[in-house]
Amino acid sequence: MIVSVSLAERSYGIAIGPGLLSQFEDAAERLEFDVPRTVIVVTDENLRDSHAESVAQALAKERRNVAVHAVPAGERSKSMEQLSAIYDALVDLKADRKSLVIAVGGGVVGDLSGFAAASYNRGMPFVQVPTSLLAMVDSSVGGKTGINHPKGKNLIGAFHQPVGVIVDTDVLSTLPDRDYRGGLAEVVKYGVILDAEFFDWLEQNVAPINARDPAALEHVVARSCELKAYVVKEDERETTGLRAILNYGHTFAHAFEALAGYGELSHGEAVAIGMICASRLAELRGLIDAQTTTRQIELLCAFGLPASLGDEEVSSGRLRSRLAFDSDEVIERMKLDKKNSGGKIRFILPKKMGEVGLFDDCEEEDVRGILAEIA
Known part of the structure; x- marks a missing residue:
């Protein structure tokens, strides 16, 4: 299956299907991009000998100059130190603007590799090969690249679209349970x-999704990518406000992620809790009724995700989380959010299932009240 991301001369395709890691050349041909002689495969240490090696071996058959560079696994690798290490590897490889960076891994690898490709030699092509559900449905599509700053997530980066995205759905069968469930938070989002019917479908297909049924997963990934591609097409660089949704x-x-220490609370877990906070804030403003929030809580919990910072681990596999943050500290971190304008915190709040809006007039006391509710 091919999903198109239409961006004029920066357009590209997303190939979705089983077994694509070992069929990289075929997938590249279907997506209509060329694989040059010099290639660097960037991955993390957990994937070096498995998924990254599969891609490297597939490419090396054509006598290419292929190097594999691995960074430590985890959110802390989205750092200046690891970015510099990729630059060093590119220099050692004698890479130029026609060389290719291939990111094989989750969102950390994709964001980090993409920023290296955007900035080395003032820009070079790269391909996203996401191996986590979170990266497949979100970070691999849309061209956002970057690293974290100690005081905020993704504060340093650039828009740099890939030349293609290759999604091998087979890799989801071996994805660790916590990582898999974290990706489902973005799917629910x-x-x-954008799509109330898709939310209905998710509610009706919890069992096959939890069982990682191949057909269900292909639909989950494809529909999520279609929705992401629509938003990116309409607002590639966040100029109209649509992409903020x-x-x-x-x-x-x-x-939450920054205050917990990157990696302590996974991105998907933090997003699950964050969505409930935003939904409760929408309730407080009279935008939605309580049932809209309840449906989100029930679906997230059915997927084994936390709905509050105080959730205990239960038989369904939900996160054991007894995190506690000072509300003033949370609000100060929120003030660093890139969506903010004129010193006001901007929130994306639901107006009904399948539709959200951008609000910058929320009272800080209301936010504190919501934070107290989910503690």
Whole structure:
């Protein structure tokens, strides 16, 4: 299956299907991009000998100059130190503007590799090969690249579209349970912000999704990518405000992640909690009724995700989380959010299932009240 991201001369395709890691050349041909002689495969240490090696071996058959560079696994690798290490590897490889960076991994690898490609030699092509559900449905599509700053997530980066995205759905069968469930938070997000029918479908297909049924997963990934591609097409560089809707729950989530210490609370877990915070804030403003929030809580919990910072681990596999943050600290972190304007915190809030809006007039006391509710 091919999903198109239409961006004029920066357009590209997303190939989705089983077995694509070992069929990289075929997938590249279907997506109509060339694989040059010099290639660097950037991955993390957990994937070096498995998924990254599969891609490297597939490419090396054509006598290419292929190098594999691995960074430590985890959010802390989105750092200046690891970015510099990729630059060093590119220099050693004698890479030029026609060389290709291939990111094989989750969102950390994709964001980091993409920023290296955007900035080395003032820009070179790269391909996203996401291996986590979160990266497949979100970070691999849209051209956002970057690294974290100690005081905020993704504060340093650039827009740099890939020349293609290759999604091998087979890799989801071996994805660790916590990582898989974290990706489902972003999937639920798409239903809330853009597609009420997709949210309904998710509610009706919890069992096959939890069982990682191949047909269900292909639909989950494809529909999520279609929705992301629509938003990116309409607002590639966040100039109209539409793309901001993709950050539903993220204003809270990024603050939680930073305060917990990157990696302690996964991105998907933080987004799940953040969506409930945003939904409760929408309730407080009279935008939605309580049932809209309840449906989100029930679906997230059915996927084994936390709905509050105080959730305990239960038989369904939900996160054991006894995190506690000072509300003033959370709000200060929120003030660093890139969506903000004129010193006001901007929130994406649901107006009904399948539709959200951008609000910059929320009272800080209301936010504190919501934070107290989910503690």
